[in-house]
Each structure stands twice: as structure tokens, then as C-alpha cells.
Amino acid sequence: MDKYRIELYESDIPKYVQIAKHIKRLIDINEVNDGERLPSIRMLSKLLNVNNDTIINAYKKLQTEGCAVQKIGSGTYAKKKEINKNFKKQYSEIFKKMSADEAKNYIDFTGENACSDFFPVSSFKGVLNEVLDRDGAEALAYQEMLGYIGLRDSINKYFWESSLNNDNILIVSGAQQGIDIVSKAMINVNDNVIVEKPTYSGALSVFKGRRANIFEVPVEENGIDIEVFKKILKKNKIKCFYLMSYFQNPTGATYSIDKKNEILRIAEEYDFYIIEDDYLSELIYDTNIEYKSFKTLDVNDRVIYIKSFSKIFLPGIRIGYLICPERFKESIQNSKIDTDISTSSLMQRALHLYIEKGFWKEYINHLNIIYKDRYNFMKEQLKNIFQQKVEFNLPGGGLNFYIKLSDSIDLDSIKLFYECRENKVLLTPGVLFYKNIKDGERFFRLGFSKVDNNEIYKGLNIINNLLKR
Amino acid sequence: MDKYRIELYESDIPKYVQIAKHIKRLIDINEVNDGERLPSIRMLSKLLNVNNDTIINAYKKLQTEGCAVQKIGSGTYAKKKEINKNFKKQYSEIFKKMSADEAKNYIDFTGENACSDFFPVSSFKGVLNEVLDRDGAEALAYQEMLGYIGLRDSINKYFWESSLNNDNILIVSGAQQGIDIVSKAMINVNDNVIVEKPTYSGALSVFKGRRANIFEVPVEENGIDIEVFKKILKKNKIKCFYLMSYFQNPTGATYSIDKKNEILRIAEEYDFYIIEDDYLSELIYDTNIEYKSFKTLDVNDRVIYIKSFSKIFLPGIRIGYLICPERFKESIQNSKIDTDISTSSLMQRALHLYIEKGFWKEYINHLNIIYKDRYNFMKEQLKNIFQQKVEFNLPGGGLNFYIKLSDSIDLDSIKLFYECRENKVLLTPGVLFYKNIKDGERFFRLGFSKVDNNEIYKGLNIINNLLKR
Known part of the structure; x- marks a missing residue:
């Protein structure tokens, strides 16, 4: 006192x-x-x-x-604002200042997007030119506030079996913008929001920026801990729950169908909305995993679905989309307009053609072959090299492993990050993914999107040597 | 009571x-x-x-x-939220739903951007291909959080005579996003913000979305009314003042150099910041108008400068930039990351090449010739056709006229909008530009970017007939 x-x-x-x-x-x-x-x-x-x-x-x-x-x-x-601001700041400064050339000197386990090496430049160049020849300057005018109707229609047809209304699809500039504009439309000061623990740091930043109260629910192997979830719901009026349904970032966890149905039922009971960030569900290596999004199972219009094309396709394209529940459609659309009016129309038209010509499907198939191989290689190497020093689950898809330091290791993940960096290895410390920095000290994420098998082997050995000391 | x-x-x-x-x-x-x-x-x-x-x-x-x-x-x-929400909503719905083909049936005075008809598709296509050939997939990776260094460097060199630090330039997706991320970084619930009266409706929306208290200061021919401005400053702690320095939207007013210096002095005295939206200053027809932005005159680092390339170049490119004062640099950069991580890198590289090759300068010169002619034609026609029914100032640049209905006309601008629309003419009613809808009832904006002399003549006569009734 x-x-x-x-x-x-x-x-x-x-x-x-x-x-x-x-x-x-x-x-x-x-x-x-x-x-x-x-x-x-x-x-x-x-x-x-x-x-x-x-x-x-x-x-x-x-x-x-x-x-x-x-x-x-x-x-x-x-209520403490930005608990782990200091390290986060240092971390982001490091990457802000790193040029593409400098980055090449590192074995980089921080990749979150499919590697640009696999990107089919020539077919993309082809569709870009085709669009410019076909539409001329029209391709660069921003007529349609919801996004280019051709692209919205392809999304509906190829990814949703034409089950949607095209007007409920809103084109955005990637998942981060999706989260930002949904938050602006839905979340006010002191509203309660639930997130997974750990969760994507970019989402945490946005919710904090809206001055929401953030509740964290631990992620288990098949999704969040439902008991903890319900306890929070009983005591607090919750506005929305932000989740990643497949290969959750950073844990790699995937929701079971049962858990999805249970959460949808609870959403109706407690009157909250689900923000589903459908992250990397294109990359499924474990054949036991079936693709069924929350949105597909949603009968009560409780899900705001967010999909980025930047993660799997190529980051620089900056395109994604939202599917809005009828109730929030208008406010979310207006929030997009207030945020940046609309997304680059040329890119939308190019992506539309890319999907229509079947290039998209080809590309995803190609990525699945490459990354499944890497995933299996890395899985074996993690066991062989690290042995008892770490623990981890098998995500069965996606682009990374989430690693826990065993109790015997006397090192936290921030120190590990800095020591690795001195040894020309980059990894992502777990502390970025929690409201409270302490909760992530024993974890780190290793992404395999930007490293080949050779680098994986070399990089893991470098990390292992640091853990041994 | x-x-x-x-x-x-x-x-x-x-x-x-x-x-x-x-x-x-x-x-x-x-x-x-x-x-x-x-x-x-x-x-x-x-x-x-x-x-x-x-x-x-x-x-x-x-x-x-x-x-x-x-x-x-x-x-x-x-505090009333979104006072003119209802009409605004109807207005935006009309444009949300209008397809490019439908739009062609109208004489469209709502244009705010240079018309895509003048856009040099072939040279833009040339630079796009050159970038893809040169950089390959790298052109679509998003390495640099501040934006492509090549583009930041060209901006510094060609528009600022290399007077800036490249690290203080942040690439954004147009002015709207600039306003949004600056607001997120600076403005909290109940902070006081001053805007021009009338002002750009997209900015009003953003400030309202931040739950700021908005004060309006009337715009005169050479900038805001300084006396009213000072009165507000004496009574309230102001966080920032949002303004358009050249050909203000919608009034067309341009700040005199004296008024700029005076406002900069007051900003230091009362400790507030100036958000300068440098809107269309490339199009100066009146040779008495000299180009000197607030930013150029700013000695105390009080100005956040926002420039869109979408207005003058082509809307679909979605590129603009910010110059941040040292003090806000970091929080504004982080706010950009939270908003959408980064802006499409391919477009940035293409624009960089476009500027470096001198195409930009050529294009702006070309636009000046075309639009100066239209401006002069429209100025004469406004006088000849409307005669005593309206009043207006001469902006001397930019892409529109702001028209006041004379007291003798018994019609408000919302009614005028709907009647014009029935007669296949589109204009922008003044009500969109004020906090309080009532303040804009006697005004409307006529933009000449999308209409040729023929359409100007036809359109003005249609409006005139409606005013006569």
C-alpha cells in the first residue's frame, strides 16, 4: 500500500x-x-x-x-501496456535494418512465408503482362471497393465451391491488414478479447493498440484448452476470439474437428465472434489431417475468416481476403476504406488470372512436395542433433517447429537468440508470442521455409553447440 | 432537463x-x-x-x-458519433456497387485522381518487366519494413533535393493509410485534433474512429482562419492539426507562405504537430502560386508530411510516403507494421524505375498541360452557365472547384446530388466534408479530372437546369 x-x-x-x-x-x-x-x-x-x-x-x-x-x-x-516492448523493439530493429544482402550471411530459421526461390517468376510475369494488355490503365484504377470482382469470384469458385456470396468477400492487403480492420470495426477500448497462448505477435500488437483486455488460453496439441476457455467466458463478456485453425503460429497445433464444433457451439451460447486466421492450411503433410475450416463448419454466422495469399504465395504481392458475417459486413467494409481505401488492383487482376489458369494449384502442389521433404528431414535432425535438450510436437504441416528447452538447459530464449545471431543463425524466441515475456522464455520457433536441408543440418548443429555450453 | x-x-x-x-x-x-x-x-x-x-x-x-x-x-x-453517417452510408453504397461499365453512363464530376486515360500504360509495363527481369522473385519479397530503399532514395533525390535522411521516409499505401497509421501512433481516445472546415472525409472518419475530439477551423482563401485557430488552442491542449497545404480538398484553397510560417510558429508555441497532406501540389496552373510545403519551412520538426502517388499518378498503384519527425519515427513505423506489415514491393520497384528514367517528370508535365486547359475551360463555363446561381473561388490548381449555392436557390446539396444522379450526372455534395451535415448543405464539389470539355459543358448545363427549377 x-x-x-x-x-x-x-x-x-x-x-x-x-x-x-x-x-x-x-x-x-x-x-x-x-x-x-x-x-x-x-x-x-x-x-x-x-x-x-x-x-x-x-x-x-x-x-x-x-x-x-x-x-x-x-x-x-x-493494465500494463506492451509488456515485452523492449525486446520486441530490439528484435524488430534488427530486422528493420537488415538488408537483403546482409540476410544472406545468416542461416535463417525466422522465415514465415514460402521461400521466394520457388516462386514461378515467369508465369507471374506472364499474367501481369496479359492483364496490362487486356485492361490497359483500367487495371490500375480502383473502381471496386470490395476488391476486383473477378478475383472475388475465383476465390468463391476455387476455394469455397461457390458456396459464398461474392459480396461477402472483401479483398485486403494480407492477414495483418485483415486483423487490423476487423479490430477497428469490432473492438473498442476495454473490450474483452481472447487469444491463443502463445499467439501471433502481430495480432497481439493490434489488440493492444485497440486498448482491449486480452485473455490468453493455452494451446494444446488439438487446439485451446476448453476448460480454461469456458472459465473466462463465464466471468467475462467476450467480444471475440482470435485463433489460427491450422499449424498455429508458433505452436504448429491444429484444431480437431470436435474442438472446432465445440467452440462454434460455445460462441453461439456466449455470444462472441471467432476471428479465424487460416494460416498455411495449404501445406498438409500428415495425411490424417483433414482440411475443414471453422468457417466451413459455421452455421450461425459466427466466424470472420481471414486468409492471406502472402504467406504461401509471395509476400510482396500483399493480397488476402476476408469473409464477413452479414452482421459486420458493412462496418468491416467501411473500416477497410478508412484504412487504405482499396488494395492494389493490378495485383488483384494478376492473381485472378494466375488462379484461373491453374498456375495456383500447380504452385501449391510443388510447394507441398518440397516442404514435406524438408519437414521430414528437419524432424529427424531435431531428434538426432538435439536429443534430450529440447521437446517438441509434430505439427504435420506448415512451415515451422516450436521447440521447448528442457529443464536441464540453463539458457532463456532471448539469450539464445543473441548467441545464435553472433554465430550467424537466426531464430525466433518464444517471448514474442505471449502477453507476458516470462511465459515464452523456454521456447523458440524454427521455421524451415528459407533453409535447405544442408543449412538445416548446419544450423541445428550450431544451436546445439550453444545449448551444450 | x-x-x-x-x-x-x-x-x-x-x-x-x-x-x-x-x-x-x-x-x-x-x-x-x-x-x-x-x-x-x-x-x-x-x-x-x-x-x-x-x-x-x-x-x-x-x-x-x-x-x-x-x-x-x-x-x-x-459527443455525437458519425453525425452524417446516414447520408455518407448511402453515398458510399452507391459507389461501392457501381461497376466500371455502369460508371461510363454518367458525366462524372466526382473524380479525385488524375484520369487513367492519360496514364502511359506502355512505359509502366516496360518498367514492371524490367524490374521482374532484373530482380526476379526478389521483387516480390518484403525485406524492407520502411519500404524499398531505391524508391526512398529517389524520393529524397527528386522531390527533396537530398535534404532528408532516407530512414525518415516511410513508404505507405497512399494518403489514406498515411493518415490512418499516423493516427494510430499519435491519437488516443479523447485527444484533441484540429481539422480544416471543410476537410477530406476520409480523414474525418479516421479521427472519429480513434474517438478523438475534433475541432473545425474555417478555411479562407489563403488557409485557415488564424484567429479562430488560436482561440481553440488557448482553451484546449491540441495533439495535432490535419491540413492540406495546396488545393485543399474540397475548397481548393492554398496556404500563403506567411500563413504557413505563422502556423509553424504557433505549433512550437502550443506544442502540437502538423499533419500535412500534400494533395495535388503537382498541378499548379496559376503562376503566382509558389510550391513550398510546410515541411520545407519546418525548422522545429513539427510536421508529419504525407504524400500520395495514387492521386496524381494512378490510383491502383497504392503507393505514397510519409516523412516522420524524429520523435514519432519509431511509433509511426511500428504502426505501419501493425497495419499491414509493408507495401507491395513490386510496385515500389516499378515506381522507382519510373522516376529514375524521367518518365515521372514527363507524365506530370503532360498532365499539367491537359488539366490547365480544362481548368480554364471549366472556370469560364461555370461563370457563363451558372451566372448568379452559385459562388466560387479560383483554386489556381488541382482538380476541382468548390461551389456554393446562392441564397436564391432553394435546394440543398443532398437533394441536388440525387436529382443530378437521376439525370446521369455525378457530383459530390459538401455535406461529406463537415462534422455536422448541416454545414455542408449549401456546397458541392465539381471535379474535372474525369470529364472532357464536352462533358463539362453538357454536365454543367444539366445541373443548371436543375437549379433553375
Whole structure:
């Protein structure tokens, strides 16, 4: 309680502002922890010798600024902004500054997208030219706010067996933009959002940016822990649940059909929406895994489906799409317009032709052959090289493994990251994927999209030597 | 006061929530006006027979939801969300649904971008192919978070005489995205923002979406009214001021150099930032107008400069850039990453080559010749055809005229819009550019980017006939 004591002074700055600032500082320097209950209004007003209204106003200010949450009948709780900001910042600075040439000196396990080496430049160049010859400058005008109708129609036909209404498909510039515009349309300050634990750091950033309250539910091998999930739902009005249905980033977990149906049922019962980020479901190596998205199983229009073409196709194309529930369709469309009006129309037309000509299917088949081989190779090498030093599950698809350091290893994943980097190996420390940095200290992600078998072998041995020390 | 009376019932819904909902409804249906002072806590608690804390909590809730603003020492004020949402919605639906073929049946005065008819498809196709031949799949990988270094370097060299640091340039997907990511980085709930009155509706939407308090300052012929501006600054802590320095949208006004210097001085004095949307400054027809952006005159790093290439070049390319003050550089860069990671790299490389080869300069010169001619033609026709029915200023550049209906005309701009549409003419009613729909009822914007002299003559005569009735 004593940490809340503060010398209040007479000035233009009202007392309640002085108090709010003091508490904000306590939260920033971890004197008050994220989620810690703040003193009751009565206790704090007594301690600081001010009246109740002053404390009420201070707490109100903290709430407005997203530094506190009021739970009805239970009090006010501290909310820490960007807990792992510091490391995240350093991490992103490293990649921000790295040129393509520099990157070539590293064995790079951070890849999240299919490698550009496999990209069929000549057929893509072909469709681009065909579009420009066919449409002329029209290809670069932005007529259609929902996206090029040809592309929306191909998506419906080739990926959804024409089961959708083309008007419910909205073209966006990749999954990150999808998450951003859905959040703008749905999530307000202090709304409650559930995410998987761990989850994609880009999604966490967006929800934090909306000043949402974020609840994390642990991911098991076949999806989230339903019991923990239900406990949260019973106590809190939840707006939405963000998940990755296949080869979850970073854990590689895939939801079982049963778990999907159960979550859809609960969504209806507790009246929340599911944001399904369909991440890399094109790459299935384990034949026991069947492809059935939440969206396909969704009978109550509870799912906002997000698909990026940038992950599997090529990052620089910056195209993806959303399928909106009828209820949010309009606000999500408007949110897209406010965000960047529309997505590059030339690229949309090129992708449309690329799909229509059957190149897309060919390309995906090709990737599956290459990456299945790498996946199997890496799986064996992880066992052979690391032996008892780590634990991991087998995702059965996708582009990475999520590795846990065994208890015997005296190293956290941030240190491991820096040591690897000195040895010209890049990996992704688990700390990026959790609200609280501590939770990810024993984990790291190894992606195999940008490394061939040779590099995998070499890179894993370098990491292993660091673990041995 | 009586409108605030409400029957409170015992239920799971706390009384303060019931009260907040009731007031929210009053605001929605205009029983309480935007900016109207809500009753004092004491008066309302007495009226509803509840204690003060209940009202405090209700007001707090309204504030969190962005429906009210507390002004210290003065009380709580209603804040209407999206005042002109209804017409805006109808307006945007009309354009959302219009196909390119349908649009051809209209004489279209709504154009905001240079017309695609003038776009040199073949030279653009040339640079695209050159990039793909040179860089291969690399052209479609997204290595650089700030944007392709080649393009940033060309921008610095050709548009800024190499006066910038390339790291302070951030490539974005057009001005709309620039405004969106700057807002995310700078503006929080209830922050104060000043805009020009009238202003670009896409910017208004973004600031509203951030739940900012928006102050409007009238635009005069040479920029905003400085006296009104200062009055607002004296009473309120302002975070930023959004403006268009050349051929302001919709008024066509251009800031005088003196006014720019004065505003920059005031920005330092009152500690706020200027978001400069450099809109269409490439098209200057009046030789008395000199090009000198706020950014060029800025000695205190107070300007966030936003430039779209989509307006003048071609909309479908979706490229623009930001110049960030050192202080906000990092948060604006992170905000871009959270928004969509990066902008299409192929397009960036193509634009880079397009500028380097001198095509850009050629293209702009060509546009200036065409549009100066149209501008002069339209200026004469506006006078000849409309005569005393309207008033307007001469922008001396850009792509549109902003027209005021004379008092003798008994028609508002929404009605005019619908009547014109029935007669196959499209124009933009002024109501879109104001916080309060009423303020724009006597105005409309006529853009000449998509209409040739023939259509201008025909279209203006159709509008004139409607005004005569």
C-alpha cells in the first residue's frame, strides 16, 4: 500500500491527474503488476487525504488511457501496456535494418512465408503482362471497393465451391491488414478479447493498440484448452476470439474437428465472434489431417475468416481476403476504406488470372512436395542433433517447429537468440508470442521455409553447440 | 432537463448502465445535440433519485465509449458519433456497387485522381518487366519494413533535393493509410485534433474512429482562419492539426507562405504537430502560386508530411510516403507494421524505375498541360452557365472547384446530388466534408479530372437546369 503514497502539490495540474500519473509510473516500472488490483477508492482517498471523487477521477483517467480496467463489483485493476516492448523493439530493429544482402550471411530459421526461390517468376510475369494488355490503365484504377470482382469470384469458385456470396468477400492487403480492420470495426477500448497462448505477435500488437483486455488460453496439441476457455467466458463478456485453425503460429497445433464444433457451439451460447486466421492450411503433410475450416463448419454466422495469399504465395504481392458475417459486413467494409481505401488492383487482376489458369494449384502442389521433404528431414535432425535438450510436437504441416528447452538447459530464449545471431543463425524466441515475456522464455520457433536441408543440418548443429555450453 | 428522466428498473443491468444507454440514445436521435452540456452530476442524481456515484459511473461509461467528453472544471459534454453517417452510408453504397461499365453512363464530376486515360500504360509495363527481369522473385519479397530503399532514395533525390535522411521516409499505401497509421501512433481516445472546415472525409472518419475530439477551423482563401485557430488552442491542449497545404480538398484553397510560417510558429508555441497532406501540389496552373510545403519551412520538426502517388499518378498503384519527425519515427513505423506489415514491393520497384528514367517528370508535365486547359475551360463555363446561381473561388490548381449555392436557390446539396444522379450526372455534395451535415448543405464539389470539355459543358448545363427549377 505504501508505494501508492505520493506528495500532492498545489498547481494547475489537478490532484486526480497527479495521482493517475503516479500510478501509471508504478505500473510502468513494475511496482504494480499487470492485472494487480488497485487499492479501493476508500483506502486510497484515506491514504492520500483527498476525497473519494478525486480517486474516482484518477481511476477514470487511468481507464481512459488504457492503464486500468474496472471490473464491476470487484474494483479497478492495473493494465500494463506492451509488456515485452523492449525486446520486441530490439528484435524488430534488427530486422528493420537488415538488408537483403546482409540476410544472406545468416542461416535463417525466422522465415514465415514460402521461400521466394520457388516462386514461378515467369508465369507471374506472364499474367501481369496479359492483364496490362487486356485492361490497359483500367487495371490500375480502383473502381471496386470490395476488391476486383473477378478475383472475388475465383476465390468463391476455387476455394469455397461457390458456396459464398461474392459480396461477402472483401479483398485486403494480407492477414495483418485483415486483423487490423476487423479490430477497428469490432473492438473498442476495454473490450474483452481472447487469444491463443502463445499467439501471433502481430495480432497481439493490434489488440493492444485497440486498448482491449486480452485473455490468453493455452494451446494444446488439438487446439485451446476448453476448460480454461469456458472459465473466462463465464466471468467475462467476450467480444471475440482470435485463433489460427491450422499449424498455429508458433505452436504448429491444429484444431480437431470436435474442438472446432465445440467452440462454434460455445460462441453461439456466449455470444462472441471467432476471428479465424487460416494460416498455411495449404501445406498438409500428415495425411490424417483433414482440411475443414471453422468457417466451413459455421452455421450461425459466427466466424470472420481471414486468409492471406502472402504467406504461401509471395509476400510482396500483399493480397488476402476476408469473409464477413452479414452482421459486420458493412462496418468491416467501411473500416477497410478508412484504412487504405482499396488494395492494389493490378495485383488483384494478376492473381485472378494466375488462379484461373491453374498456375495456383500447380504452385501449391510443388510447394507441398518440397516442404514435406524438408519437414521430414528437419524432424529427424531435431531428434538426432538435439536429443534430450529440447521437446517438441509434430505439427504435420506448415512451415515451422516450436521447440521447448528442457529443464536441464540453463539458457532463456532471448539469450539464445543473441548467441545464435553472433554465430550467424537466426531464430525466433518464444517471448514474442505471449502477453507476458516470462511465459515464452523456454521456447523458440524454427521455421524451415528459407533453409535447405544442408543449412538445416548446419544450423541445428550450431544451436546445439550453444545449448551444450 | 425532462428528457433525461428515465424509469430505472431492478435487473442484472446496473443502473449506471441504464442511464448511460438512455443518454446515448438521446444523443443518437438528436434529443441531445453534439457538444451539448450534460446535466451536472448533482442535478441528474436528484432527478433520477440515485446517488452521485451512479451518475459519475454513467458519465464515465459514456466517455469510455466516446459518447461524451469531460472538460475539467466545466462538466461533461455530449459527443455525437458519425453525425452524417446516414447520408455518407448511402453515398458510399452507391459507389461501392457501381461497376466500371455502369460508371461510363454518367458525366462524372466526382473524380479525385488524375484520369487513367492519360496514364502511359506502355512505359509502366516496360518498367514492371524490367524490374521482374532484373530482380526476379526478389521483387516480390518484403525485406524492407520502411519500404524499398531505391524508391526512398529517389524520393529524397527528386522531390527533396537530398535534404532528408532516407530512414525518415516511410513508404505507405497512399494518403489514406498515411493518415490512418499516423493516427494510430499519435491519437488516443479523447485527444484533441484540429481539422480544416471543410476537410477530406476520409480523414474525418479516421479521427472519429480513434474517438478523438475534433475541432473545425474555417478555411479562407489563403488557409485557415488564424484567429479562430488560436482561440481553440488557448482553451484546449491540441495533439495535432490535419491540413492540406495546396488545393485543399474540397475548397481548393492554398496556404500563403506567411500563413504557413505563422502556423509553424504557433505549433512550437502550443506544442502540437502538423499533419500535412500534400494533395495535388503537382498541378499548379496559376503562376503566382509558389510550391513550398510546410515541411520545407519546418525548422522545429513539427510536421508529419504525407504524400500520395495514387492521386496524381494512378490510383491502383497504392503507393505514397510519409516523412516522420524524429520523435514519432519509431511509433509511426511500428504502426505501419501493425497495419499491414509493408507495401507491395513490386510496385515500389516499378515506381522507382519510373522516376529514375524521367518518365515521372514527363507524365506530370503532360498532365499539367491537359488539366490547365480544362481548368480554364471549366472556370469560364461555370461563370457563363451558372451566372448568379452559385459562388466560387479560383483554386489556381488541382482538380476541382468548390461551389456554393446562392441564397436564391432553394435546394440543398443532398437533394441536388440525387436529382443530378437521376439525370446521369455525378457530383459530390459538401455535406461529406463537415462534422455536422448541416454545414455542408449549401456546397458541392465539381471535379474535372474525369470529364472532357464536352462533358463539362453538357454536365454543367444539366445541373443548371436543375437549379433553375
